[in-house]
Amino acid sequence: MAETYDYIICGGGTCGPVIAGRLSEDPSLKVLVLEAGNPSKDMDDVHMPGAWTKNHSGHTDWNIVSTPQAGLNGKVCNLPRGRLLGGSSGTNGTICVRGVKQDYDDWGFPEWSGDEMFRAMKKAETFHPKEWFPHVEDAHGYDGPLHIAPALPPLPIAERMFENFKSKGLPYRPDMFSTGETPNGCGHAMRTTYEGRRTTAADYITADQERSNVTIICNATVDKVILERGADGTLEAKGAEYVDKDSNRTRVNTSREVIVAGGTYCSPAILMRSGIGPKKDLEAVGVPVQVDLPGVGENLQDHQLIFMYYELKEADLTDDARVNHDPNAYENGHKEWMEKKTGWLANFPFGAFGFARLNDRLERDSEEWRNFPRREGRDPMDLTETQPNMEFFNTICYGGPPEYTDFPKEGQWAFSMCAFLCGLQSRGEVKIKSLDPFQPPYVDPRYLDDRRDLLMMSEGVRFANELVMEGAGTKDIVKGGWPPGAEHHKYKTNEQWQPFVKKYTSTSYHPGGTCKLGKKDDKMAVVDQYLQVYGVKGLRVADCSVMPTLHSGHTMMPAFGIAEKAAEYVLQAAHAVDLQ
Ligand SMILES: Cc1cc2nc3c(=O)[nH]c(=O)nc-3n(C[C@H](O)[C@H](O)[C@H](O)COP(=O)(O)OP(=O)(O)OC[C@H]3O[C@@H](n4cnc5c(N)ncnc54)[C@H](O)[C@@H]3O)c2cc1C
Numbered sequence: 001m002a003e004t005y006d007y008i009i010c011g012g013g014t015c016g017p018v019i020a021g022r023l024s025e026d027p028s029l030k031v032l033v034l035e036a037g038n039p040s041k042d043m044d045d046v047h048m049p050g051a052w053t054k055n056h057s058g059h060t061d062w063n064i065v066s067t068p069q070a071g072l073n074g075k076v077c078n079l080p081r082g083r084l085l086g087g088s089s090g091t092n093g094t095i096c097v098r099g100v101k102q103d104y105d106d107w108g109f110p111e112w113s114g115d116e117m118f119r120a121m122k123k124a125e126t127f128h129p130k131e132w133f134p135h136v137e138d139a140h141g142y143d144g145p146l147h148i149a150p151a152l153p154p155l156p157i158a159e160r161m162f163e164n165f166k167s168k169g170l171p172y173r174p175d176m177f178s179t180g181e182t183p184n185g186c187g188h189a190m191r192t193t194y195e196g197r198r199t200t201a202a203d204y205i206t207a208d209q210e211r212s213n214v215t216i217i218c219n220a221t222v223d224k225v226i227l228e229r230g231a232d233g234t235l236e237a238k239g240a241e242y243v244d245k246d247s248n249r250t251r252v253n254t255s256r257e258v259i260v261a262g263g264t265y266c267s268p269a270i271l272m273r274s275g276i277g278p279k280k281d282l283e284a285v286g287v288p289v290q291v292d293l294p295g296v297g298e299n300l301q302d303h304q305l306i307f308m309y310y311e312l313k314e315a316d317l318t319d320d321a322r323v324n325h326d327p328n329a330y331e332n333g334h335k336e337w338m339e340k341k342t343g344w345l346a347n348f349p350f351g352a353f354g355f356a357r358l359n360d361r362l363e364r365d366s367e368e369w370r371n372f373p374r375r376e377g378r379d380p381m382d383l384t385e386t387q388p389n390m391e392f393f394n395t396i397c398y399g400g401p402p403e404y405t406d407f408p409k410e411g412q413w414a415f416s417m418c419a420f421l422c423g424l425q426s427r428g429e430v431k432i433k434s435l436d437p438f439q440p441p442y443v444d445p446r447y448l449d450d451r452r453d454l455l456m457m458s459e460g461v462r463f464a465n466e467l468v469m470e471g472a473g474t475k476d477i478v479k480g481g482w483p484p485g486a487e488h489h490k491y492k493t494n495e496q497w498q499p500f501v502k503k504y505t506s507t508s509y510h511p512g513g514t515c516k517l518g519k520k521d522d523k524m525a526v527v528d529q530y531l532q533v534y535g536v537k538g539l540r541v542a543d544c545s546v547m548p549t550l551h552s553g554h555t556m557m558p559a560f561g562i563a564e565k566a567a568e569y570v571l572q573a574a575h576a577v578d579l580q
Pocket residue numbers: 010011012013014015016034035036037056080081082083084085086087088089091092093094095096097220221222223261262263264266267270437508509510511543544545553554555556557559
């Protein structure tokens with residue numbers, strides 16, 4: 001006999017545990033979380049923020065690889081996604097950049113306005129002030145399960161980067177990434193790290209937040225949502241079927257709702273295996289069509305990110321001595337973290353952050369740019385003057401994704417400038433390759449597919465290079481590009497940067513959009529403003545896949561906001577039913 005729960009949450013990543021935690025505050029509700037990965041409680045590499053790349057393959061990851069990307073000269077990109085309780089909030093960079101309010105206003109619903117999303121993001125947060133950091137009191141929450149604090153006081157290379165930003169027209173507004181009001185400036189990105197330890201979404205339902213009305217089943221890969229058609233023809237979610245690691249199948253029933261929270265790549269896959277999606281794609285893999293929803297898996301967006309490296313002439317400005325010169329860096333860092341929760345692994349190694357509007361530069365220099373159509377009051381990326389075109393940040397030593405392996409040796413010091421594109425115009429897709437729930441989905445992000453993305457990315461790296469080579473903080477201490485022999489520090493024009501951009505652009509780990517929120521008359525919309533799947537009763541999607549467009553920032557904080565709001569809508573519906 002199948003167990004019955006009020007709510008079944010498919011995916012115990014970032015959004016899933018938030019929703020479970022909030023729903024279970026009502027002790028009368030019985031909640032089930034099904035997570036494909038393992039519990040994360042004993043994984044040190046999850047709790048040490050600096051160990052993030054250790055989780056980007058193997059059993060803690062979905063091991064998704066993109067299709068060859070035409071915009072990147074045919075390159076394939078690894079697309080890490082956390083597969084563990086806490087999901088990508090346990091494997092990410094801990095950076096909290098919430099975007100600007102206009103990003104959410106652009107979603108087109110009063111329920112999802114900038115003010116609403118910033119309220120919901122604050123609800124998740126307990127902010128821990130630091131004496132050295134002038135935070136904006138109102139911008140933060142103080143009683144949520146997610147512990148957020150500024151990173152460690154900046155290393156000299158981060159201070160130098162702030163000098164660069166300021167000298168190049170980006171004023172210093174220390175807490176700008178929490179207020180959502182500055183499209184052009186520099187400041188500090190808060191972190192989901194407190195006292196040297198990462199805090200994840202799993203904290204909503206584990207340790208001191210554990211509740212007897214939440215059941216968590218790990219190693220439970222959801223195959224599909226069980227749908228049944230009632231006598232009046234309404235299609236309704238009645239439960240879910242999952243497969244454990246020994247391939248046993250189990251059905252669980254719901255008396256109220258199923259909430260899919262598998263993330264941008266896996267939520268559309270769960271819907272498609274359940275018969276919800278574009279008819280032709282479902283038929284191609286032999287799934288009987290329950291709802292022909294053409295938007296499922298479409299509209300994939302991912303901020304395109306690039307790392308550009310530089311070598312310094314001077315010692316002691318970066319953290320290279322501890323991170324790259326020490327042959328036992330990981331062992332020593334781990335030991336210090338175990339004993340004191342300090343050391344290089346207690347911090348995600350990024351320094352100063354900036355937003356910039358660069359539209360004017362392209363308007364000035366590029367005829368192609370000037371010829372792109374635009375809406376009134378918007379640039380060709382469809383952004384207003386209140387939204388940034390690019391985000392910039394620097395690493396505090398040589399480091400980055402695992403493919404970068406030119407580690408400096410003793411006597412060498414390097415860092416990177418990172419640039420990512422806001423308002424991107426390229427759109428990709430996710431599909432399932434088969435009915436096997438363990439097979440990673442087909443993912444084609446179509447990076448740099450749209451010319452506007454290539455032009456703005458190239459302008460972004462051109463500006464980033466000017467920051468480093470001409471900015472007041474580093475112009476006298478940079479030797480040139482890294483690794484030795486690199487010439488990129490000499491490039492001057494947008495055209496010169498384009499081949500570099502095509503070669504080195506990759507994922508920013510921020511996919512969204514594949515089950516997009518939209519109005520009923522939008523045939524590509526998958527969920528309505530309450531995150532209910534069109535055409536099915538009792539089924540919602542709540543994770544980054546619902547974002548119709550990506551905000552300008554990093555996607556973890558909006559994930560928390562989306563989940564907090566999803567829980568509010570689910571509870572409102574529950575109370576309305578109970579009143580009846
Ligand atoms: C390497 C990396 C670095 C990043 N850095 C940052 C950063 O510094 N700052 C920032 O803001 N954002 C960052 N992000 C992005 C951010 O972490 C994510 O956008 C956000 O956490 C996504 O939340 P989600 O709930 O949509 O998906 P996820 O957190 O990925 O959760 C989905 C969950 O569903 C589970 N699941 C999927 N399919 C099934 C199934 N069939 N059955 C059962 N369970 C299933 C998964 O295992 C996972 O636990 C990063 C992401 C990564 C991967």
